[in-house]
Amino acid sequence: MRTFLLLLAYPLLAVADDWPQWMGPKRDNVWREDGILDKFPAGGPKQLWRAEIKGGYGGPAVANGRVYVGDFVSEVDVSKEVYERTNHQGTERLLCFDAVTGKPLWNHAYPCRYTISFPNGPRATPTVDDGLVYFLGAEGNLSCLDAATGKPVWAKDFKVDYKAKTPLWGYAAHPFIDGDTLYCTTGGEGACIVAFDKNTGREKWKALNPTEPGYGPPTIITVGGKRQLIVRHADAATGLDPETGKFLWTVPMKASNGSAIMTPVLAGDILFIGGYSRVCKAMQFKPDGSGVEVLWTGGPRTGLYPVNAQPWVEGDLVYGVCQNGELRCVELKTGKRLWETLKPVGGKGGECATAIPVRHGDRFFLFNEMGELRIAKITPKGYEELGRTKVIDPTGKCGGRDVVFSAPAYANKCLYVRNDKELVCVSLASQPRAASGARP
Numbered sequence: 511m512r513t514f515l516l517l518l519a520y521p522l523l524a525v526a527d528d529w530p531q532w533m534g535p536k537r538d539n540v541w542r543e544d545g546i547l548d549k550f551p552a553g554g555p556k557q558l559w560r561a562e563i564k565g566g567y568g569g570p571a572v573a574n575g576r577v578y579v580g581d582f583v584s585e586v587d588v589s590k591e592v593y594e595r596t597n598h599q600g601t602e603r604l605l606c607f608d609a610v611t612g613k614p615l616w617n618h619a620y621p622c623r624y625t626i627s628f629p630n631g632p633r634a635t636p637t638v639d640d641g642l643v644y645f646l647g648a649e650g651n652l653s654c655l656d657a658a659t660g661k662p663v664w665a666k667d668f669k670v671d672y673k674a675k676t677p678l679w680g681y682a683a684h685p686f687i688d689g690d691t692l693y694c695t696t697g698g699e700g701a702c703i704v705a706f707d708k709n710t711g712r713e714k715w716k717a718l719n720p721t722e723p724g725y726g727p728p729t730i731i732t733v734g735g736k737r738q739l740i741v742r743h744a745d746a747a748t749g750l751d752p753e754t755g756k757f758l759w760t761v762p763m764k765a766s767n768g769s770a771i772m773t774p775v776l777a778g779d780i781l782f783i784g785g786y787s788r789v790c791k792a793m794q795f796k797p798d799g800s801g802v803e804v805l806w807t808g809g810p811r812t813g814l815y816p817v818n819a820q821p822w823v824e825g826d827l828v829y830g831v832c833q834n835g836e837l838r839c840v841e842l843k844t845g846k847r848l849w850e851t852l853k854p855v856g857g858k859g860g861e862c863a864t865a866i867p868v869r870h871g872d873r874f875f876l877f878n879e880m881g882e883l884r885i886a887k888i889t890p891k892g893y894e895e896l897g898r899t900k901v902i903d904p905t906g907k908c909g910g911r912d913v914v915f916s917a918p919a920y921a922n923k924c925l926y927v928r929n930d931k932e933l934v935c936v937s938l939a940s941q942p943r944a945a946s947g948a949r950p
Contacts, residue, residue: 529919529926530573530638532684534868537729537773539820541870541920547940549885554899556937558924559612563605565930566631567682567906569917572926573638573657576615577607577919577935579928580645582624582631588930591628591907595678598624602632604645604653605933606660609922612935616660622649626680630906630930633682633725635917637692639708644692648680652694654711664711672698672716674723677768682725688752693739697723702743705755715755720745724770731776734799740781744768747783747793749802759801765789772816777823780805780842784814784821786833792842805843812845814838818864818915827890831855835863837893851893854878854886861909866917875920875938879913880904883925883936905930 527535527543534540547555564581565588571578584600602622606615626648634646643657650668655661668674668681674697683695692708702718722744729740730752739752744765749758766787774783781802784790790808795801806812814821814830821830828842835855839848852858854865854876865878867888873896876884881902887894904912906929918927923939 527921528573528638529921530571531687532569532571532635532637532727532917533820534920537686539822539866539868541868541875543920543923545923545940546870546938550897550899554901555925558935558937560935561607561612561614561933562931563928563933564603564631566633566928567915568632569635570919570926570928570933571636571638571643572609572919572921575609576657577609577926577933578604578636578638578643578645578657579607579933580604580632580634580636580647582622582629582648584624584629586624586629588630588906591910593627595625595627596629598629600624602647602649602651604636604643604655604660607933609926609935612933618645618653618655618660618662620651622647622651624648624680625676627678628680633680634684637685637687639687642708644685644687644708646681646683646685646694648682649676650674650681650697652685654708663709666706666711668696668698672696672701672704674698674701677722677725679725682771683727686727686729688730691752693728693752695723695725695727695743703728703739703741703750703755705752717750717755717757718743718748722765722768722770724765724768726771726773729773731781733776733779733795734797736799738799740774742770742772742774742783744770747774747781747791761791761793761802761804763789763791769817771818773820775821775823775828777828777842782821782823782828782842784808784816784830786815786817788813788815790815790845792845806845808845812840812847814840817862819866822867822869829867829888831863831865831867833862835859835865837865837867837888839890839892848890849892853893853895854884856880856882860911862915863911864913864915868920870920875925877901877918877925877927879908879911879915881914881929901925901936902927902929902932902934
């Protein structure tokens with residue numbers, strides 16, 4: 511019977527969408543699959559499988575029938591809050607599972623000493639591209655592996671290769687690929703951003719020398735008919751030529767505690783960047799894209815300050831979850847707040863309270879720090895919840911709260927989500943599939 515169920519399941523994967531990197535196929539937190547449920551069934555959606563893993567914040571990536579997720583095996587007690595640097599020896603791993611059954615397929619492991627705060631495990635979501643998977647560990651170990659077999663192709667160690675110092679909260683910028691180039695937030699002298707040949711690991715160029723590199727990946731935009739790589743580091747927002755690393759422009763923007771996390775977002779000719787401790791700007795590009803003019807800077811009653819969840823723009827409005835869990839709607843051109851609510855995080859905010867919205871059609875799926883999945887409408891008029899269900903237990907700590915901060919993946923009509931103990935696959939199909947029964 512189980513073999514028959516698997517034969518039914520594999521054809522579904524052939525026509526399903528993947529989630530091969532942070533924020534999905536287009537890095538826009540939009541889930542484009544059809545055949546997804548409109549409401550949660552009584553008792554919650556069907557759990558298809560569970561697989562044992564260890565600690566980590568990085569979300570899973572799903573591609574070509576496989577799930578990839580990183581973890582850290584050590585004696586660290588992940589239930590404790592640790593704000594200072596640590597010294598923990600362990601093993602960092604990239605794990606690969608069958609997306610249908612949860613069967614472990616391979617793992618890539620290496621010894622690693624964590625010197626970071628909150629030493630639960632890796633922060634970055636793996637990136638799968640062109641038959642390769644790229645994994646960035648919390649201490650700056652970058653691995654390029656064959657996605658099918660786990661065989662190493664090339665590797666870098668940012669601390670060795672660029673004399674970089676591991677950021678306090680570890681390397682967290684998800685590897686970003688454009689064409690044949692892999693961009694990484696690296697650190698080290700003149701190497702805040704490094705462009706690598708994605709196939710060989712050869713350095714193409716490196717650029718910028720801020721006080722700290724920050725924790726977020728760059729992005730590529732097109733303005734004035736020209737492509738630019740936009741980098742948000744601890745001191746500023748900067749535009750570079752993505753082919754050469756040539757400097758284009760910069761706007762000072764000091765990040766509190768070096769916490770430059772959000773990837774900048776562009777709407778028309780307006781670039782928005784926000785962050786922890788009321789650091790926020792909206793900037794308008796010159797017609798030729800050669801520079802920007804600051805439209806407004808955030809204040810106590812204006813703006814938006816994302817931490818763990820990427821904001822999004824619709825028309826003239828920007829939406830996002832602020833540093834204490836408030837989902838806000840803000841006028842992009844003025845910074846004026848139109849509404850806010852704590853409902854996505856259960857009505858009670860807190861330091862870095864987190865809900866991660868992903869659009870599906872005209873509604874959103876929101877995975878929050880309590881391990882809940884919620885369905886809601888989010889419009890200029892406000893937040894309307896349509897349903898909620900518990901999908902995984904929070905195993906970490908922040909501000910005295912039990913939390914899970916990992917971003918989930920949506921693929922194969924399923925939710926893939928992890929905490930510090932397990933990776934779970936939950937069906938969100940309108941016609942539920944039978945559970946595989948697999949559990950390593």
